[in-house]
Amino acid sequence: MQLVVTAHTADGPLSHQRTSPEDALQKAQELEAEGHDWVVITDITGRHYAPPEFDSLFLNPGR
Template sequence: MHLVVTAHTANGPLSHQRASPEDALEKARELEAEGHDHVVIIDITGRHYALPEFDSLFLNPGT
């Protein structure tokens, strides 16, 4: 699985590629904890997911 984690920083956009949903969510939470804005995870189709949505769809379905 190919996922891109993006965030808006004071210096502009920042992106990180991750291969698993777990790694993508971990990186996204790390970026949020650092105070970055508009943190999203983007899948291979280009769809953007907010962290809670991504978590409920890919890691904890049905919650």
């Protein structure tokens, strides 16, 4: 699985590729904790998910 984690920083967009949902969510949460804006996880179809939405859909459905 190919996922891209993107955050908007003062210097522009910052993107990281991850291959597992767990790693993508962890990176997204790190970027949010650093205070970056518009942190999203993008899947191979181009859909964007905010970290909490991604977590509830792919890692912890039904919570």
